[in-house]
Amino acid sequence: MSELSKMSADGQSGPGAEITMMIEPRLLESLTAITGRDGVLTGADAAPYGKDWRGRYANEALAVVFPSDTQQVSEVVKLCAANKISIVPQGGNTSLCGGSVPVAGAIKQIIINLSRMNRIRNVDATNYTMTVEAGCKLASLYEAPEQADRLFPLGLTAIAPHCEIGGNLSTNAGGINVLRYGTARNLVLGLEVVLPDGRIWDGLRSLRKDNTGYDLKQLFIGAEGTLGIITAAVLKLFPRPKSVATACIAVRDPAAAVELLAHLRANCGDTISGYEFISRSCLDLVFKHIVDTHEPFAGKHEWIVITQLADVLQVPLDAALRYALNTFSGGIIEFEITTNKDDAERWWKLRKNIAEAQKAEGLSIKHDISVPISRVAEFIAQASDALRNAFPGIRIVAFGHMGDGNIHYNASMPNAARNKTFIEQHENEVHRIVYEITASLAGSIAAEHGLGQLKRDEITHYKSAVELELMRSIKRTLDPNGLMNPGKVV
Amino acid sequence: MSELSKMSADGQSGPGAEITMMIEPRLLESLTAITGRDGVLTGADAAPYGKDWRGRYANEALAVVFPSDTQQVSEVVKLCAANKISIVPQGGNTSLCGGSVPVAGAIKQIIINLSRMNRIRNVDATNYTMTVEAGCKLASLYEAPEQADRLFPLGLTAIAPHCEIGGNLSTNAGGINVLRYGTARNLVLGLEVVLPDGRIWDGLRSLRKDNTGYDLKQLFIGAEGTLGIITAAVLKLFPRPKSVATACIAVRDPAAAVELLAHLRANCGDTISGYEFISRSCLDLVFKHIVDTHEPFAGKHEWIVITQLADVLQVPLDAALRYALNTFSGGIIEFEITTNKDDAERWWKLRKNIAEAQKAEGLSIKHDISVPISRVAEFIAQASDALRNAFPGIRIVAFGHMGDGNIHYNASMPNAARNKTFIEQHENEVHRIVYEITASLAGSIAAEHGLGQLKRDEITHYKSAVELELMRSIKRTLDPNGLMNPGKVV
Numbered sequence: 001m002s003e004l005s006k007m008s009a010d011g012q013s014g015p016g017a018e019i020t021m022m023i024e025p026r027l028l029e030s031l032t033a034i035t036g037r038d039g040v041l042t043g044a045d046a047a048p049y050g051k052d053w054r055g056r057y058a059n060e061a062l063a064v065v066f067p068s069d070t071q072q073v074s075e076v077v078k079l080c081a082a083n084k085i086s087i088v089p090q091g092g093n094t095s096l097c098g099g100s101v102p103v104a105g106a107i108k109q110i111i112i113n114l115s116r117m118n119r120i121r122n123v124d125a126t127n128y129t130m131t132v133e134a135g136c137k138l139a140s141l142y143e144a145p146e147q148a149d150r151l152f153p154l155g156l157t158a159i160a161p162h163c164e165i166g167g168n169l170s171t172n173a174g175g176i177n178v179l180r181y182g183t184a185r186n187l188v189l190g191l192e193v194v195l196p197d198g199r200i201w202d203g204l205r206s207l208r209k210d211n212t213g214y215d216l217k218q219l220f221i222g223a224e225g226t227l228g229i230i231t232a233a234v235l236k237l238f239p240r241p242k243s244v245a246t247a248c249i250a251v252r253d254p255a256a257a258v259e260l261l262a263h264l265r266a267n268c269g270d271t272i273s274g275y276e277f278i279s280r281s282c283l284d285l286v287f288k289h290i291v292d293t294h295e296p297f298a299g300k301h302e303w304i305v306i307t308q309l310a311d312v313l314q315v316p317l318d319a320a321l322r323y324a325l326n327t328f329s330g331g332i333i334e335f336e337i338t339t340n341k342d343d344a345e346r347w348w349k350l351r352k353n354i355a356e357a358q359k360a361e362g363l364s365i366k367h368d369i370s371v372p373i374s375r376v377a378e379f380i381a382q383a384s385d386a387l388r389n390a391f392p393g394i395r396i397v398a399f400g401h402m403g404d405g406n407i408h409y410n411a412s413m414p415n416a417a418r419n420k421t422f423i424e425q426h427e428n429e430v431h432r433i434v435y436e437i438t439a440s441l442a443g444s445i446a447a448e449h450g451l452g453q454l455k456r457d458e459i460t461h462y463k464s465a466v467e468l469e470l471m472r473s474i475k476r477t478l479d480p481n482g483l484m485n486p487g488k489v490v
Numbered sequence: 491m492s493e494l495s496k497m498s499a500d501g502q503s504g505p506g507a508e509i510t511m512m513i514e515p516r517l518l519e520s521l522t523a524i525t526g527r528d529g530v531l532t533g534a535d536a537a538p539y540g541k542d543w544r545g546r547y548a549n550e551a552l553a554v555v556f557p558s559d560t561q562q563v564s565e566v567v568k569l570c571a572a573n574k575i576s577i578v579p580q581g582g583n584t585s586l587c588g589g590s591v592p593v594a595g596a597i598k599q600i601i602i603n604l605s606r607m608n609r610i611r612n613v614d615a616t617n618y619t620m621t622v623e624a625g626c627k628l629a630s631l632y633e634a635p636e637q638a639d640r641l642f643p644l645g646l647t648a649i650a651p652h653c654e655i656g657g658n659l660s661t662n663a664g665g666i667n668v669l670r671y672g673t674a675r676n677l678v679l680g681l682e683v684v685l686p687d688g689r690i691w692d693g694l695r696s697l698r699k700d701n702t703g704y705d706l707k708q709l710f711i712g713a714e715g716t717l718g719i720i721t722a723a724v725l726k727l728f729p730r731p732k733s734v735a736t737a738c739i740a741v742r743d744p745a746a747a748v749e750l751l752a753h754l755r756a757n758c759g760d761t762i763s764g765y766e767f768i769s770r771s772c773l774d775l776v777f778k779h780i781v782d783t784h785e786p787f788a789g790k791h792e793w794i795v796i797t798q799l800a801d802v803l804q805v806p807l808d809a810a811l812r813y814a815l816n817t818f819s820g821g822i823i824e825f826e827i828t829t830n831k832d833d834a835e836r837w838w839k840l841r842k843n844i845a846e847a848q849k850a851e852g853l854s855i856k857h858d859i860s861v862p863i864s865r866v867a868e869f870i871a872q873a874s875d876a877l878r879n880a881f882p883g884i885r886i887v888a889f890g891h892m893g894d895g896n897i898h899y900n901a902s903m904p905n906a907a908r909n910k911t912f913i914e915q916h917e918n919e920v921h922r923i924v925y926e927i928t929a930s931l932a933g934s935i936a937a938e939h940g941l942g943q944l945k946r947d948e949i950t951h952y953k954s955a956v957e958l959e960l961m962r963s964i965k966r967t968l969d970p971n972g973l974m975n976p977g978k979v980v
Contacts, residue, residue: 210860213949215711222705466689471706490704
């Protein structure tokens with residue numbers, strides 16, 4: 001109990017916060033009968049779990065329940081279903097779009113927090129798999145494979161100590177290694193899921209090939225907990241890279257960066273494990289707010305790419321990278337290559353601290369979009385033109401996973417006072433401009449953070465009626481009473 | 491029309507075959523109004539399309555329709571839905587389990603053959619994607635990417651000239667490159683699908699990251715046409731390998747082969763693009779029936795592995811392979827490595843002709859199972875022991891994609907006369923023994939060929955009630971009238 005109490009005491013909501021929802025004593029009794037008395041929080045103790053990572057949402061749940069195994073999850077869900085109480089599945093509660101906290105309103109909701117289900121059930125080095133429970137912190141999933149000379153490649157550097165693998169799978173998390181290893185969806189061989197009626201679906205297979213009907217696990221991956229609760233998963237492992245080389249490249253413009261990526265892939269193949277794109281505005285914010293960060297080149301450049309090659313084979317990747325960069329016709333201003341970890345880390349520090357630097361600078365209007373890689377430059381050009389026309393003086397901070405066509409594209413006014421008014425008055429307009437251009441380029445308005453409650457309405461503008469109806473019919477089929485994570489996704 | 495007539499004339503069913511189903515003239519009129527007169531076959535002309543690749547099924551359809559675009563598919567499906575006529579989606583009709591032909595019985599069925607929809611709509615070399623229509627022959631999908639210095643890696647050597655990509659996706663095809671590139675499911679970024687009510691779902695996205703709700707395309711991939719008709723797809727392309735090395739390795743036993751694979755992956759990573767396993771019984775059949783095939787080593791060995799490494803980087807893969815093989819502790823009897831294409835092809839000829847050699851030898855009881863890679867040796871040992879105990883003298887032909895845990899495991903009696911009786915009397919018993927062992931090792935009884943009508947009942951023994959009910963509820967939701975490929979999968 002001590003750890004949970006501490007979290008509550010540390011939370012933004014103290015004992016004095018207003019609690020309007022009371023759990024019926026009989027329901028509370030039933031919950032504690034399942035999870036033990038230390039497995040249920042209510043009132044002020046529960047409040048911190050109703051608040052989201054970004055501080056946008058703070059809604060009440062009747063209780064937060066901490067089951068310690070799949071059977072307990074099943075029993076809690078059955079109890080909720082019998083009492084028509086909605087369920088909010090929660091892992092590390094790091095959703096950036098309100099996906100893991102209750103919605104506002106009078107709906108009775110219980111948070112089922114999976115954090116106690118944090119066992120690595122099995123590492124099979126020969127099969128290159130591990131079986132883990134949903135509540136494992138992502139950061140805790142690297143060591144066991146490493147001891148077996150294997151790699152688990154899902155990399156979300158900023159939140160890995162907090163987020164949990166159940167949430168990563170439920171949101172089909174991306175991160176810094178997608179170019180090489182795919183999103184979370186690609187790392188899953190099997191799932192165990194508690195369905196909205198409390199039944200347990202045991203799909204914990206560890207097979208590379210299985211064509212025995214519909215691939216049900218795909219339904220739950222990326223469904224943000226609206227179709228069931230992922231309680232365990234079989235994850236793919238990979239051999240550990242032994243050679244690494246990193247380059248920092250100043251390019252003429254985004255179009256050159258796009259073409260360079262295609263050229264690098266053609267020459268270096270899947271040794272390219274990262275290809276990150278940074279605009280001058282990002283660099284300036286990083287230099288301003290993050291200590292011990294420096295221009296990567298003697299001159300100042302508008303557009304920077306950091307790319308990393310990694311290979312299981314022991315090969316001179318720096319030479320391969322140099323050859324590829326030297327044979328690229330046009331668009332590179334200058335580049336440097338290193339195989340030294342500290343040197344590479346100095347470059348990566350620029351990329352990894354953009355979010356932090358932005359936060360220090362103040363609020364901004366954020367977008368997490370993707371387009372086909374071949375259209376990234378078009379997106380940046382069109383969106384920047386449109387926003388600068390509509391809002392003279394606007395500052396655009398563009399960066400991200402160009403290798404996945406995924407750009408974090410944020411807008412603000414450099415003047416802090418003006419910025420506040422700008423965001424209050426124009427946030428929706430800015431979204432509309434960016435999303436319309438994204439849609440016109442056949443892109444996605446939620447590339448890696450999901451929909452949650454933040455974009456649930458927004459998405460209805462950009463999906464066809466057929467697609468929305470298909471999604472809703474799947475939801476109705478699996479969760480006919482609409483109890484599972486209500487107000488999210490569909 | 492000439493090509494279709496020719497196919498019918500070449501088919502096993504001539505004008506003299508018994509035709510019991512007659513299409514109503516008004517329906518025929520409506521179909522020809524959609525596809526043109528040369529887009530519909532009936533009667534004896536249609537009969538060849540009702541017969542499957544292996545010659546197990548020969549069932550009647552009212553007609554075979556050849557739409558030439560998505561709109562026509564949609565209109566045909568709407569017409570069928572309005573008339574409560576079932577639909578059998580068909581591509582190259584190479585299903586090995588009766589998935590692409592009508593079922594027996596009085597159900598009114600129309601075959602919608604996608605072969606006329608065979609355009610490559612687009613190759614985007616920068617995005618590493620191509621957009622293709624469902625009726626493209628698999629073999630026709632290699633050249634266009636190659637001209638853009640790209641690779642489409644789905645490799646089904648035996649049937650590539652016949653099978654079509656729509657069928658490959660609908661069955662989540664595997665083949666010889668799964669270890670490196672995954673099954674067909676992993677090669678898809680977007681789909682266009684005609685739903686069972688005739689509506690078109692345009693999910694033709696070419697995005698690496700898109701978390702805007704349920705990943706609907708996953709429902710249709712591997713669904714064997716029971717949830718809708720795939721009409722087009724966006725497929726991933728890859729850089730073309732420039733270095734190749736191949737090894738033929740005699741190993742002590744299957745357990746050594748399994749451990750060697752794990753060791754090779756740890757040392758050579760994803761350069762391993764194939765790892766195929768061949769038993770002595772396969773080799774003997776190949777030498778007996780296929781001209782110009784020879785023992786790979788001076789001595790005769792019981793278990794052979796052929797593995798291929800390929801890399802986009804120009805690196806000495808033969809040296810890497812030699813190092814990896816030399817550092818493997820135990821289990822290798824002898825090995826040879828080559829970078830010469832002809833030498834490699836001589837080894838691959840042994841593997842590629844196993845199916846042909848088996849056919850020449852006579853019938854056998856076939857299985858297409860998978861288990862976790864770490865349990866392949868257990869599977870082979872247990873299944874062989876059980877079958878030899880139950881049927882003394884039985885010949886077991888085991889081979890396949892060990893890198894995917896996928897073993898083709900076939901049984902017959904060496905004596906032809908005895909074999910006929912054996913198969914007639916004991917096929918189900920043999921299946922039961924093999925499938926029970928597969929299930930006890932957490933495996934799949936249909937690793938790559940799907941369920942079709944062949945294993946539709948069998949699978950009900952090996953899936954949980956929860957899973958079967960989930961599959962059926964998905965089927966009911968998308969196809970409430972059960973018109974789409976009836977009698978298959980669920």
